[in-house]
Amino acid sequence: MKSFVFPEFHIIRDEAKCGQCRGCERQCAFGTHTYDPVQDRLISDDYKCAGCQRCVVFCPKDAIEVRPTQSPYRQNASWTREKMEDLKKQAETGGVILTGCGNDKPFRIYWDHIVLNASQVTNPSIDPLREPMELRTFLGAKPDFMEIKSEGDDVQIETKLSPNLTVETPILFSAMSYGAISYNAFRSLATAACKSGTFFNTGEGGLPKEMREQFGKCAIVQVASGRFGIDAEYLNCAAAVEIKVGQGAKPGIGGHLPGEKVSGEVAATRMIPTGTDAISPAPHHDIYSIEDLSMLIYALKEATNYEKPVSVKIAAVHNFAAIASGIVRAGADIIAIDGLRGGTGAAPKVIRDNVGIPIELAISSLDGRLRKEGIRNRCSIIAAGGIRCSADVIKAIALGADAVYIGSAALIAMGCNLCQKCYTGKCNWGICTQDPRLAGRLNVDIASLRLSNLICAWSHEISEMLGGMGINALESLRGNRDHLRGVGLYEWELEVLGIKGAGE
Amino acid sequence: MPRKRRELYNKEICACSIFGAMNRDGERFTGAGVMSAIANMHVRGNGLGGGFAAYGIYPEYKDYYAFHLMFTGSNSDAKRSAKQDFDVFLCENFDVVYDEEIPHGDETAVSDPPLVWRYFVAPRKCGDEANLSDDDYVVMKVMHVNTKIENAYVFSSGKNMGCFKGVGYPEEIGEYFMLDRLYKAYTWTVHGRFPTNTQAWWGGAHPFSLLDTTVVHNGEISSYGTNRWYLEMYGYACTLQTDTEVIAYAADLLMRRQNLPIELVAKILAPPIWNSIDRMNEKERRLLTALRMVYAPLLMNGPFSIIIGQSGKMIGLTDRIRLRPLTAATRGSMFYLSSEEASIRLISPELDSVWTPNGGEPVVGKLNNMT
Numbered sequence: 001m002k003s004f005v006f007p008e009f010h011i012i013r014d015e016a017k018c019g020q021c022r023g024c025e026r027q028c029a030f031g032t033h034t035y036d037p038v039q040d041r042l043i044s045d046d047y048k049c050a051g052c053q054r055c056v057v058f059c060p061k062d063a064i065e066v067r068p069t070q071s072p073y074r075q076n077a078s079w080t081r082e083k084m085e086d087l088k089k090q091a092e093t094g095g096v097i098l099t100g101c102g103n104d105k106p107f108r109i110y111w112d113h114i115v116l117n118a119s120q121v122t123n124p125s126i127d128p129l130r131e132p133m134e135l136r137t138f139l140g141a142k143p144d145f146m147e148i149k150s151e152g153d154d155v156q157i158e159t160k161l162s163p164n165l166t167v168e169t170p171i172l173f174s175a176m177s178y179g180a181i182s183y184n185a186f187r188s189l190a191t192a193a194c195k196s197g198t199f200f201n202t203g204e205g206g207l208p209k210e211m212r213e214q215f216g217k218c219a220i221v222q223v224a225s226g227r228f229g230i231d232a233e234y235l236n237c238a239a240a241v242e243i244k245v246g247q248g249a250k251p252g253i254g255g256h257l258p259g260e261k262v263s264g265e266v267a268a269t270r271m272i273p274t275g276t277d278a279i280s281p282a283p284h285h286d287i288y289s290i291e292d293l294s295m296l297i298y299a300l301k302e303a304t305n306y307e308k309p310v311s312v313k314i315a316a317v318h319n320f321a322a323i324a325s326g327i328v329r330a331g332a333d334i335i336a337i338d339g340l341r342g343g344t345g346a347a348p349k350v351i352r353d354n355v356g357i358p359i360e361l362a363i364s365s366l367d368g369r370l371r372k373e374g375i376r377n378r379c380s381i382i383a384a385g386g387i388r389c390s391a392d393v394i395k396a397i398a399l400g401a402d403a404v405y406i407g408s409a410a411l412i413a414m415g416c417n418l419c420q421k422c423y424t425g426k427c428n429w430g431i432c433t434q435d436p437r438l439a440g441r442l443n444v445d446i447a448s449l450r451l452s453n454l455i456c457a458w459s460h461e462i463s464e465m466l467g468g469m470g471i472n473a474l475e476s477l478r479g480n481r482d483h484l485r486g487v488g489l490y491e492w493e494l495e496v497l498g499i500k501g502a503g504e
Numbered sequence: 505m506p507r508k509r510r511e512l513y514n515k516e517i518c519a520c521s522i523f524g525a526m527n528r529d530g531e532r533f534t535g536a537g538v539m540s541a542i543a544n545m546h547v548r549g550n551g552l553g554g555g556f557a558a559y560g561i562y563p564e565y566k567d568y569y570a571f572h573l574m575f576t577g578s579n580s581d582a583k584r585s586a587k588q589d590f591d592v593f594l595c596e597n598f599d600v601v602y603d604e605e606i607p608h609g610d611e612t613a614v615s616d617p618p619l620v621w622r623y624f625v626a627p628r629k630c631g632d633e634a635n636l637s638d639d640d641y642v643v644m645k646v647m648h649v650n651t652k653i654e655n656a657y658v659f660s661s662g663k664n665m666g667c668f669k670g671v672g673y674p675e676e677i678g679e680y681f682m683l684d685r686l687y688k689a690y691t692w693t694v695h696g697r698f699p700t701n702t703q704a705w706w707g708g709a710h711p712f713s714l715l716d717t718t719v720v721h722n723g724e725i726s727s728y729g730t731n732r733w734y735l736e737m738y739g740y741a742c743t744l745q746t747d748t749e750v751i752a753y754a755a756d757l758l759m760r761r762q763n764l765p766i767e768l769v770a771k772i773l774a775p776p777i778w779n780s781i782d783r784m785n786e787k788e789r790r791l792l793t794a795l796r797m798v799y800a801p802l803l804m805n806g807p808f809s810i811i812i813g814q815s816g817k818m819i820g821l822t823d824r825i826r827l828r829p830l831t832a833a834t835r836g837s838m839f840y841l842s843s844e845e846a847s848i849r850l851i852s853p854e855l856d857s858v859w860t861p862n863g864g865e866p867v868v869g870k871l872n873n874m875t
Contacts (some may be wrong), residue, residue, distance in 0.1 A: 123724040123806050124827055131825060132777040138797040145762050146798045155768065157794055164797060374737045377801075469726060472825065475796075476727030476805035483729065 100422030140164030168197030177203025248342025342385030367400025535683030553697030555669025662716030723808030826863030
């Protein structure tokens with residue numbers, strides 16, 4: 001059937017510069033560029049281009065330019081190009097439209113409507129280059145009271161403290177599974193997490209055996225509905241266990257790793273036969289209620305001898321705050337909430353673009369809810385989904401999060417350009433693929449350095465902003481909405497965020 | 505869209521003078537000395553607030569909670585009506601042993617004074633509340649009054665102690681309440697205020713108190729929003745629109761309800777930095793790490809020096825990087841804390857020792873015969 005869809009990108013090749021080295025041809029897994037020996041020149045097929053910019057970056061002659069094409073259609077506010085072309089694709093295939101990465105629609109980004117405070121006169125701002133600036137954060141349950149027994153100078157802690165994760169900076173790598181991303185990408189995240197004093201999350205694809213000893217101490221291992229790769233050793237080698245209930249990119253939807261991506265190593269790690277589809281059902285089939293979740297939380301605590309915090313990750317949806325409060329009472333030590341703009345390796349586009357609520361509002365309402373119930377100290381909140389820079393991190397913390405997960409930001413640091421073709425398994429950057437030829441492009445040393453540089457840079461920036469507010473420990477900003485003001489927000493939005501308008 | 509009333513935080517910022525004097529033998533003395541000491545730091549305030557806490561002033565009623573009430577309003581009828589509302593509530597919940605208007609001088613000497621009344625009361629607990637301790641019961645009722653009864657504020661609620669405060673220079677407030685003539689205390693703490701961002705009102709002056717814990721404070725608490733939500737979870741309502749209130753409540757929560765010694769409380773309010781903690785021996789490190797982990801929301805961040813008063817105790821503390829001044833001194837049984845040494849020297853030219861405490865290290869004076 002002839003496709004009526006126009007190409008999204010236009011490839012411009014400067015023939016004067018092109019040396020016919022065929023590098024672009026090798027770089028593109030989508031087969032965009034082909035060499036014509038008769039003409040001795042490279043031909044590019046716009047229809048195949050994903051816009052990942054790999055060939056542009058790696059062309060030794062800088063001969064290639066890839067530009068998004070203008071809409072060829074008559075302008076129409078309702079029938080946008082995207083709507084028309086999605087519809088055409090469905091008319092041509094009869095299928096669900098898949099996509100990758102996070103929601104790219106222009107929902108209000110609250111981060112960009114929130115401004116931070118700074119000290120003037122009455123409270124000296126602090127220079128982080130001269131004074132200590134503390135970002136260390138503990139993730140896990142804290143008791144209401146700490147009983148101590150003191151005899152003279154000898155003080156003993158009587159209260160049994162829950163296990164907590166210690167992070168040196170409040171930025172963790174979000175769940176991205178081995179299988180969805182390449183081994184090298186996975187290992188780069190692990191390496192950078194360990195180096196930066198933070199944690200990476202294995203996602204639901206297990207943790208390769210050879211990585212456990214070295215990287216287990218900075219791993220949060222996930223238990224998801226597919227139960228892939230879970231055994232006692234997997235749980236016990238890690239620093240924490242996370243039950244994944246939902247994901248911001250696709251709340252209410254399971255996962256599907258196609259058989260083509262299930263290589264021998266992925267299969268061994270996931271404990272499934274090579275080449276079979278790895279399907280994570282939408283719900284956990286042993287969790288149909290909060291009581292069931294509580295049983296799983298305690299089963300995991302039993303399995304890990306109550307030595308590791310158990311996190312529960314849910315997508316931020318309409319009534320999630322009440323559910324999260326139930327989850328805390330069910331025994332979770334950490335609640336990870338994933339907002340509307342959270343990323344994914346594959347999701348139905350209609351779900352990614354239409355389900356869930358923005359993370360900024362979610363953090364505020366969850367923090368507020370837990371405070372009102374007097375149980376905010378009984379869990380930590382990790383916010384995920386749409387954290388783009390250090391300012392987003394610090395605003396998330398002032399709104400009430402304890403730390404954040406970054407996913408897309410980490411991938412971008414490694415080279416991702418958010419082309420949204422993750423689900424094809426043809427990632428030219430070697431990140432979201434199991435093709436050994438592509439995956440080998442990602443150098444673990446370089447990618448992990450780029451990641452640890454990112455964490456280092458953001459931590460410095462967070463220190464600068466904290467110091468400017470006259471605060472020298474991050475815990476004093478947590479839930480401290482005094483230091484935030486809204487600009488250009490409606491009254492209801494300010495109210496949900498719990499912040500004043502600028503100038504108030 | 506009409507503006508709805510959101511729950512907004514209000515806090516104010518002060519740069520101030522603080523002074524404390526304690527006779528560790530328990531001998532009581534008038535407020536004349538501390539009034540002249542604080543007057544010596546006149547320029548650290550701007551006349552928008554001054555106040556005193558005095559311990560040991562009501563020996564004849566020492567077994568009863570002494571409530572000091574402030575009734576505000578635009579005219580005397582409004583103040584009286586606030587008092588009537590409060591009296592109804594009080595009689596339902598307490599047995600009142602004695603009450604009177606707190607004696608004061610010429611009302612025209614100060615700006616817009618509220619009606620200030622004192623009650624000596626005993627809790628009358630019934631129903632579920634019978635299980636509460638007297639102190640918890642009083643805290644609950646004080647929070648109720650301060651949040652629910654309009655224009656009535658309990659600003660002092662301990663036994664055998666009391667706060668006196670208002671809008672004016674502290675020496676004027678002392679004069680207004682005749683502290684140099686009517687009262688004798690073994691501990692006096694004083695505050696002269698320089699508020700920078702809110703309108704002055706009588707309830708906003710220092711000290712802030714709950715039961716017998718009082719706080720006078722110089723500085724700004726940048727962590728106010730964080731401290732506040734944590735304390736609210738434990739039932740403390742922050743109503744007085746100032747950051748100092750949270751220190752009083754934190755001290756009450758940690759010292760009275762959780763029974764932690766002041767040395768540990770200081771490590772919660774102004775903990776050592778991680779760099780130091782990480783270098784301590786295993787045992788200390790574990791203790792301090794646990795304290796910082798559990799009580800992170802009670803870290804008081806930002807510049808401060810405070811004097812905490814309690815029955816039989818006076819404690820001085822500065823923030824961990826010491827951004828506000830505090831000087832401690834002793835002379836015989838006298839123990840002094842002050843923003844400036846000159847004020848101490850003014851009333852006690854000869855001192856046995858005088859020193860500047862390190863940031864985050866509490867200096868504690870205790871009654872010698874304390875049981």
